Amino acid sequence: QAGHFSWEKYLKETGATAAPSSCFKQSLTPPVNEFKVGMKLEAQDPRNTTSTCIATVVGLTGSRLRLRLDGSDNKNDFWRLVDSSEIQPIGSCEKSGGMLQPPLGFRLNASSWPMFLLKTLNGAEMAPSRIFHKQEPPSPEQNSFQVGMKLEAVDRKNPHFICPATVGALRGVEVLVTFDGWRGAFDYYCRYDSRDIFPVGWCALTGDNLQPPGTKAVLPKSLGPLTEGSVENPAMNPTPTVGRPPGQRGRKPGRRKTKITGSWSQ
Numbered sequence: 001q002a003g004h005f006s007w008e009k010y011l012k013e014t015g016a017t018a019a020p021s022s023c024f025k026q027s028l029t030p031p032v033n034e035f036k037v038g039m040k041l042e043a044q045d046p047r048n049t050t051s052t053c054i055a056t057v058v059g060l061t062g063s064r065l066r067l068r069l070d071g072s073d074n075k076n077d078f079w080r081l082v083d084s085s086e087i088q089p090i091g092s093c094e095k096s097g098g099m100l101q102p103p104l105g106f107r108l109n110a111s112s113w114p115m116f117l118l119k120t121l122n123g124a125e126m127a128p129s130r131i132f133h134k135q136e137p138p139s140p141e142q143n144s145f146q147v148g149m150k151l152e153a154v155d156r157k158n159p160h161f162i163c164p165a166t167v168g169a170l171r172g173v174e175v176l177v178t179f180d181g182w183r184g185a186f187d188y189y190c191r192y193d194s195r196d197i198f199p200v201g202w203c204a205l206t207g208d209n210l211q212p213p214g215t216k217a218v219l220p221k222s223l224g225p226l227t228e229g230s231v232e233n234p235a236m237n238p239t240p241t242v243g244r245p246p247g248q249r250g251r252k253p254g255r256r257k258t259k260i261t262g263s264w265s266q
């Protein structure tokens with residue numbers, strides 16, 4: 001149920017503090033989103049970052065755009081803030097002496113790229129330069145996050161979601177983003193100046209739909225053995241070496257307690 005989560009109540013209940021906005025590479029007032037679905041622009045291919053491609057806005061949420069690379073499929077959409085340095089008006093690449101590239105996984109023969117490009121741009125609605133933001137906000141000088149601080153973060157496995165999160169650890173310029181109420185399957189390390197993390201209250205300002213925390217309890221580390229067999233990170237659960245002879249290790253077929261799906265969804 002969206003819209004029922006209150007940071008104010010939640011911070012009181014958890015006795016936690018919000019990471020100050022000075023920790024983030026985000027503007028204090030979220031950038032205005034004047035894009036429209038259907039507009040085309042240039043974007044870096046997220047799977048091949050040296051390529052500049054043509055992308056179409058296929059969705060909008062808050063200060064973010066849902067983008068699809070022209071010539072790609074609909075399984076590789078990605079989200080960018082409107083003030084991201086990874087998007088620019090059509091024509092920018094050529095102006096700087098570059099060449100537009102087909103996306104990784106271009107669905108046609110590479111030799112048909114020039115004609116494809118011509119056709120995809122013909123009569124296209126190009127996002128006007130005035131709705132792009134001149135530059136990204138500056139990076140904070142240093143990683144000033146502290147363990148336990150709350151924030152809002154993109155769930156990278158479900159990147160349309162922004163969720164309540166807690167700083168779980170620090171590692172030099174990196175921050176461990178842990179998702180509240182989920183047992184670790186969605187956690188990730190990112191740089192302190194990542195564009196995927198936002199101060200508490202960000203979604204309320206942009207109109208994004210902040211997901212409520214999950215409902216899965218996180219077992220304290222001291223109960224170590226009890227967490228064995230948990231499914232959130234199978235890589236960390238060694239196959240038991242006792243109980244059944246080698247060659248028959250692992251779970252007995254047909255008696256799975258937890259459905260294991262292709263993705264990490266829970």
Ligand code: MLZ
Pocket residue numbers: 155158161163179182186264265266
């Ligand atoms: N697999 C879940 C989404 C989980 C989102 C978790 N975000 C931290 C579902 O499909 O509901």
